[in-house]
Amino acid sequence: MDKREKIIQASIDVFKEQGIEKTKISNIVKQAGIAQGxxxxxxxxxxxxxxAIAExxxxxxxxxxxxRVKLNAPLLEQVNQLIEAAFQVSKEFRDLTVLTYAGLSTSDQLDQWENIYASLYQKVEEIIDQNQSNGxxxxxxxSYRLAKLTVGTMExxxxxxxxxxxYQEQEERDQKEALSKFLYQALKK
Amino acid sequence: MDKREKIIQASIDVFKEQGIEKTKISNIVKQAGIAQGxxxxxxxxxxxxxxAIAExxxxxxxxxxxxRVKLNAPLLEQVNQLIEAAFQVSKEFRDLTVLTYAGLSTSDQLDQWENIYASLYQKVEEIIDQNQSNGxxxxxxxSYRLAKLTVGTMExxxxxxxxxxxYQEQEERDQKEALSKFLYQALKK
Amino acid sequence: MDKREKIIQASIDVFKEQGIEKTKISNIVKQAGIAQGxxxxxxxxxxxxxxAIAExxxxxxxxxxxxRVKLNAPLLEQVNQLIEAAFQVSKEFRDLTVLTYAGLSTSDQLDQWENIYASLYQKVEEIIDQNQSNGxxxxxxxSYRLAKLTVGTMExxxxxxxxxxxYQEQEERDQKEALSKFLYQALKK
Amino acid sequence: MDKREKIIQASIDVFKEQGIEKTKISNIVKQAGIAQGxxxxxxxxxxxxxxAIAExxxxxxxxxxxxRVKLNAPLLEQVNQLIEAAFQVSKEFRDLTVLTYAGLSTSDQLDQWENIYASLYQKVEEIIDQNQSNGxxxxxxxSYRLAKLTVGTMExxxxxxxxxxxYQEQEERDQKEALSKFLYQALKK
DNA sequence: CATGAATGAGATTTCATTCAT
DNA sequence: CATGAATGAAATCTCATTCAT
Structure with missing residues (x-):
């Protein structure tokens, strides 16, 4: 892994552990195993x-x-597949979604934020388009607005x-179940 | 206004203006008109x-x-009233929600977070209960899970x-419109 | 107990607990149960x-x-009695002797220090005088120099x-025993 | 001289000049010619x-x-040599002994104190051992207890x-003279 | 490229002291 | 006399940043 990649991964780890505010560059370089400079x-x-983390x-x-998502599956199934994807990523990055969001908002880089999320929104938009086409x-x-609402709600x-x-596995299952119904109803014809 | 209250209000102002990261305690006390100590x-x-801000x-x-919310109004109307309330508060506190959230997650005060939101969740839960009762x-x-989903989505x-x-007024109207349909469908029988 | 006395006693307690350097006036007033001012x-x-503490x-x-000290007792006995007195006071004030000393030296009040100790030196000097007279x-x-050496060594x-x-009782007994021989030899004809 | 050494030496200088209480870290770094951080x-x-200073x-x-101390010299001469050594060091460090002591007692480093003095006690113990052997x-x-009593008295x-x-030279000579007799008597057979 | 000791500006934090009650 | 909240000067301490190696 090259140094840049090490820094990004270390930052994820330390931000998750300490939050953005309390994270010092010294923490990151220590975690990354590289020198301060x-x-x-x-x-x-x-x-x-x-x-970089958001990307x-x-x-x-x-x-x-x-x-995960099969475009020819019934809508409910596709919704569930989307939810699985969202939970998988969220598990990996935990509260970094919000932290990233907060971090970006702090750093006058809001336009970047839209850019970075754009590919995700487009991906979901495509899925929605398809399902709108077939009724x-x-x-x-x-569809773009629906995509943002969908992504936001899942996140x-x-x-x-x-x-x-x-964290409890049972709670995760219950939450997914509730979300599935919520989203499916919100989207369906 | 007592000193504690002054500090909280000043913090809100300065955090909104500068973000958490850039805010110095010296900014807060200056805004609050009190001494550093x-x-x-x-x-x-x-x-x-x-x-305290979140509270x-x-x-x-x-x-x-x-x-705003009239318990005897039709569901769609109640949803719209909830949305108005959410937008009003969000306008007032702007990105402080997410900043607060980031700030809280940083600190070891996550349980506080649940406590603080509890009264809001309960309020919305009551409304949902009522509407579940009348079909x-x-x-x-x-209903509690639905309340959390509803609050989260609106926020x-x-x-x-x-x-x-x-920020554009037209965008606000469009977003409210989309959210209204989304939430109404998600909740209704 | 009047307030002045309370402050002195509280200072002794806190100085013993925390040392002079770390002791804050807020600690003292808290211990004394009085207001900051x-x-x-x-x-x-x-x-x-x-x-005041030294006094x-x-x-x-x-x-x-x-x-304790009986002027008509044999020298060795008188030495032991002096030692008992020194240990009794030291037990009560523990390392405050040195701290007081350090505190005084810090505070440009060295002349006061001599004054305060003078009555002790004189008391011991009298005893030495008497024992010099009777050989x-x-x-x-x-005799005054011997008094200071004696007091210093015991302290x-x-x-x-x-x-x-x-702290162990056995160690206290052993130390007293060694000090007794040491002082007795140092003083005797 | 490395930075750590510079700090120690500067601390000695400033502590002697100002006392512990009044010494600020800014004084030390200025004297040491290094940056605050x-x-x-x-x-x-x-x-x-x-x-570090005590060491x-x-x-x-x-x-x-x-x-200074010649092991084959007569006891009285060795006592005088020990006294010379003690006065030389005391002159150099002046009231730092007591300040150091106060500083150490403050901190929770009392065991360090024993450790640091151990090598001195051992050195004097050797001398005493030798003189006990030859009567x-x-x-x-x-011998270890005698060493501690001897060191303490001299200090x-x-x-x-x-x-x-x-400070007066005459007083120094008189004090040495009195101490010499005191210690010699206290130790000799 | 990589290092990490050193920097020092600027932040946080303390705490003796005051003074209106 | 007694109080203790408030002060703010002055201290401690941090940490992003640099730069000689």
């Missing part, structure tokens, strides 16, 4: 790592959707499960 | 103000719901509007 | 309490000698026992 | 320098004894001379 060869500040997360999310999803809201729900230490 | 009589650090926000949110809302998901959607500098 | 009605600073200690020391103590060193030895947490 | 790379607080003092004391020193007290006596501003 090396950090600056790749990033100008800790917040500048945020977009990584979105990339994995899109991949997870590609792997599974209602057509009184435009937020998954976080509610993984944020807390007393 | 006085801050520490009430809070041990700037992050420790977060729960204030939730309090206002609950009040906004009380003022307006589906009963295949328990997230409102933030998507107010987070960005290029 | 009240301290300043009696003392201008924490170091200004030192002479108290010296006073008790002199009393202890008066009670028990050697006369090739003047230091007692502290070596009480300073450490792992 | 550099101090914290080596010591967590000014009190944490104390053990240095003990080291010099042991060296002074090695240079010059009485054998009814064990305390030397301090009494150098602590006061109105």
């Amino acid at each position: 090396t950090f600056y060869l790749y990033f100008p500040s800790k917040l500048a790592v945020m977009p 990584k997360m979105i990339e994995q999310w899109v991949e997870a959707i590609d792997e 599974s999803i209602r057509q009184n809201t435009d 937020m729900t998954a976080e509610q499960v993984f944020l807390y230490d007393e | 006085t801050f520490y009589l009430y809070f041990p650090s700037k992050l420790a103000v977060m729960p 204030k926000m939730i309090e206002q949110w609950v009040e906004a719901i009380d003022e 307006s809302i589906r009963q295949n998901t328990d 997230m959607t409102a933030e998507q509007v107010f987070l960005y500098d290029e | 009240t301290f300043y009605l009696y003392f201008p600073s924490k170091l200004a309490v030192m002479p 108290k200690m010296i006073e008790q020391w002199v009393e202890a000698i008066d009670e 028990s103590i050697r006369q090739n060193t003047d 230091m030895t007692a502290e070596q026992v009480f300073l450490y947490d792992e | 550099t101090f914290y790379l080596y010591f967590p607080s000014k009190l944490a320098v104390m053990p 240095k003092m003990i080291e010099q004391w042991v060296e002074a004894i090695d240079e 010059s020193i009485r054998q009814n007290t064990d 305390m006596t030397a301090e009494q001379v150098f602590l006061y501003d109105e």
Whole structure:
């Protein structure tokens, strides 16, 4: 793994552990096993790592959707597949979604944020488009907006499960179940 | 206004203006019109103000719901009233929700987080209960879970509007419209 | 107990517990059960309490000698009685002797220090004088200097026992025994 | 001289000049010619320098004894040589002994204190052993205890001379003279 | 490229002292 | 006399950043 990659992974670990505010560059370089000065060869500040982390997360999310969602399956099944993808990514990055979001908002890089999420929104939009075409999803809201609502709802729900230490498998199943009904109803014709 | 209250209000102002990361305690005390040392009589650090801010926000949110939502109105109308309340609070606190959230997750105060939101969840739960009783809302998901899903969805959607500098009234109306349909469908029988 | 007395006693307790450097006036007033401002009605600073503490200690020391030392007893017995007095006071004030000393040296009040110890030195000098007259103590060193050497040696030895947490009765007895022989030899004709 | 050494030496200078209480870390770093932050790379607080200072003092004391004391000289001469060594070190470190002591007792480093003095005690113990073997020193007290009594007495006596501003050479000679007789008698067979 | 000791600006934090009650 | 909340000067301490190696 090259140094830049090490820094990103270390940042994810430390941000998750300590939160953005309390994370110092010294923590990151220690976790990454590199020298203090090396950090600056790749990033100008800790917040500048945020977009890279977000990119990584979105990339994995899109991949997870590609792997799981079958476009010819019934809508309910597709919704469940989307949920599985969201929970998988959320488990991996835990509350970094929100932290990333907060970090970005802090750093005057909001436009980047839209860019980074764009590919995820488009991916979900495609799925929605398809289901609108075949009459599974209602057509009184435009597909991009529906995509953002869908992604946001899944993200937020998954976080509610993984944020807390007393994570329990049963709770995860229940939450997925509730989310599935909620989303399916919200989208269907 | 007592000193503690002054600090909380000043923190809200400064956090909104500068973000958590850039905010210095010196900014807060200046805004609050108190001495540097006085801050520490009430809070041990700037992050420790977060729960107090969140409490204030939730309090206002609950009040906004009380003022707006009519329990005997049709479900769609109630949903719209809930949305109005959420947008009103979000407008007031802007991205402080997410900042607060980030701040709380940082600290070891996650249980506080649940506590603080509890009164809001309960308020919405009551509304849902009522609508489940009269058959307006589906009963295949328990009301507390539905309340959390509803609150989360509204919060997230409102933030998507107010987070960005290029806020536009038209966009707000469109987003509310989309959210209304989304939530109404998600909840209704 | 009047407030001044409370402050002195509280200072002794806190200085013993925390050392001079780490002791804050807030610690003292808390221990004394009085208000912050009240301290300043009696003392201008924490170091200004030192002479009062030293006085108290010296006073008790002199009393202890008066009670114990029998001028008509054999020299060895008188030495043992002096040692008992020194250990008694040292037990009570523990390492405050040295701390007082350090505190005084810090506070440009060295002349006071001599004054305060003077009555103790005089008391011991009298005893030495008497024993020089009757030929028990050697006369090739003047009695005041012998008194200071005697007091200093006892003080230091007692502290070596009480300073450490792992205080043991056996160690106290052994140290007294060794000190007795040491002092007796040092003084006798 | 490396930075750590610079800090220790500067601390000695400033502590002697100002006392522990009044010494600020800014004084030390200025005297040491280093940056404020550099101090914290080596010591967590000014009190944490104390053990290092004590070590240095003990080291010099042991060296002074090695240079001066002749094991084959008569006991009285060896006592005088020990006294010379003690006064030399005390002159150099002045009231730092007592300040160091106060500083150490403050911190929770009392065991360190014993450790640091151990090498000095051992050095003097060797001398006493030798003189017990050849019958010059009485054998009814064990040599380590005698060593501690001897060291303590010398230290305390030397301090009494150098602590006061109105230091006078004549007084130093007189005190040495009195101490010589005192110690010689206390130890001899 | 990589290092990590050193820096010092600027933040946090303390705490003696005041003073209105 | 007594109080203790408030003060703010002055201390401690942090940590992003640099740069000689």
